[in-house]
Amino acid sequence: MTARLTDQDWLTARSTRAVIAALEAVGGAGCARFVGGCVRNAVIGQPVGDIDIATTLKPEDTERAIRAAGLKAVPTGMAHGTVTAVADRMPFEITTLRRDVSTDGRNATVAFTDDWAEDAARRDFRLNALYADADGRVFDPTGEGLADAAAGRIVFVGDPATRITEDYLRILRFFRFRAWHGRGEPDAAALAACAVLAPGMTRLSAERVFKELMKLLEAPDPRSAIAAMATASVLSRILPEGSLSPVFDAMVRxxxxxxLRLMALxxxxxxxxxxxxxxxxxxxxxxxxxxxxxxxxxxxxxxxxxxxxxxxxxxxxxxxxxxxxxxxxxxxxxxxxxxxxxxxxxxxxxxPLMPVGGKELARLGVEPGPETGRILTAFEDAWVADDFPATGHAERLKALLTAPRG
Structure with a gap:
């Protein structure tokens, strides 16, 4: 299955062309390709947000190339091969091709490579392991990414358990991508691996879990993804106070x-x-x-x-x-x-604003202090109970002053 990106303003934008030209001036033609979400969304006809670029250039060469072109370069993650280029105020995250050396289930130690297939093999899902060159030609190293994108399948690259144990956040990402891009029944192997390995999510920071959950709930219709999370006992692990019910179904609609969708859970x-x-x-x-x-x-x-x-x-x-x-x-x-x-x-x-205050009571001879607060509270309670009348405030205050306490 082959594809070419067409009618993509971001692909032909001056800022995009400037960044690609800067990289190719140092690394030669074909040293840089767009990758991940921008390619996936372009293929399936969804809006493109962030633009990520993969390159065979080493991080220091990437930074040098960007600066040599007169663009801003920010070394946002040099140890992991990432430099952010800014052109016409638009950020482009550029990362050197990588392979994992070791991982603790959340953070990986990487080595740089010039092998596109090796870089694709460490990515999470096949529909995210898509690359496109400056002319819009799409490359699919796993051989299934384009088909998955077209069918709405969220399938891990390679063995699901291996991908998850590299980074347990991928459990939540599986359900998030399911909510945004999935159709039909969830991939059985992926769902089973998520269920078995869910205890490993204790390695994740609470803030990151919350962020992933909210991204999932922002999807147009997250109900099938949340139901799959409940089936795999992932929902009960991250939200033990919560439950899936018809209330959530109605709130999504x-x-x-x-x-508010979180409230319904x-x-x-x-x-x-x-x-x-x-x-x-x-x-x-x-x-x-x-x-x-x-x-x-x-x-x-x-x-x-x-x-x-x-x-x-x-x-x-x-x-x-x-x-x-x-x-x-x-x-x-x-x-x-x-x-x-x-x-x-x-x-x-x-x-409406409270129509009386301490000044009005002072005019009636009430000294500032606890008595002022008591009278104003009683006035407010009666004013609210009477549905906020617009007149009669002075008479009401005088009545409160002469009324016996209690």
């Missing part, structure tokens, strides 16, 4: 937001959310968003009236209430009309 309680956040080291913003939604959830339902919705938004914030409401909707997909009405109300209601 409702929103592309990976945080987690229990609807603050403690469970915070336990998962601590173990996987969620970013603070993600942890707080999920925890606040779980905290607000008991008071949120699809049957709320308008006043109850406004009170919840005032107390918890619009995003928290929307998140909790989407959880309730996922739990009861039949409530679409109610959910859409409430979401519309939230988006259109401007949250």
């Amino acid at each position: 409702q929103t592309p937001d990976p945080v 987690l229990p609807s309680d603050e403690r469970g959310v915070r336990d998962a956040a601590a173990r996987l080291r969620f970013p603070n913003s993600t942890r707080d968003r999920l925890a606040f939604a779980a905290l607000a959830a008991p008071g949120i339902s699809l049957s709320m009236n308008d006043a109850e919705v406004r009170a919840a938004v005032y107390r918890h914030g619009a995003r928290t209430v929307v998140d909790a409401l989407l959880r309730r909707w996922a739990e009861a997909p039949g409530g679409t009309a109610d959910a859409e009405r409430l979401l519309g109300l939230i988006s259109s209601w401007p949250v």
Whole structure:
């Protein structure tokens, strides 16, 4: 199976041509090829993001070639053969062809080579071991990468167990690529190897596990990949608090937001959310968003009236209430009309500011101190309970001043 990349703006861009020309000026024609995601996505008709280049040049020669062409060279990983070139503000990660010498299950010691097949043999999946030259001709050293890309097959290069024990992150990458590019049934040998070797994921950093999980959940439809993770007992290892349920299925259909999809995998309680956040080291913003939604959830339902919705938004914030409401909707997909009405109300209601404060109480003779806080709290509670009336604030304050405590 052969292919040639056509109609690829990134391939013919001035910045791309400048980088390739710089490398070939030192290494000769054919010393550099595009590799990995940019080739794979171009082949299957998906958008191309990062542009990676493989080269027979040694890292120091790559750096010298880039600088000689007047481009910026950043030695981002010289020990592993990587130099980043910047042309027209566009970064290109350039890596010398490599073979693994040893690995501890996450980090590898490499030796440089000029053998394209040897470089392909150390890559993770066959559809990622595709190369293309400056003219767009695609090279498929494994002989199966193009066919896999066309069929949506995620298959390890060579023996799955060998690839995984070289880097246990490849277990999570298998499911991530399954979510983004896979079709049909998952490769049986790959799935079996992931299940057997899943305990090795303890070598991975929590931050990296979280990042891979979120990339997976960003896929247009990650449901089959998450189901495969559950089948292989990988999901329970990285997210023991979580479970696969119809709530997750409904949430995927409702929103592309990976945080909300993660919420649908987690229990609807603050403690469970915070336990998962601590173990996987969620970013603070993600942890707080999920925890606040779980905290607000008991008071949120699809049957709320308008006043109850406004009170919840005032107390918890619009995003928290929307998140909790989407959880309730996922739990009861039949409530679409109610959910859409409430979401519309939230988006259109401007949250009012507390209409009185310490200055108003001071005018009534209340000295600053605990009494001020008590009265303002009582005022706010009554104002919210009455659905935020716009008038009558002075009378309400006076009534609170004369009312007996308790």
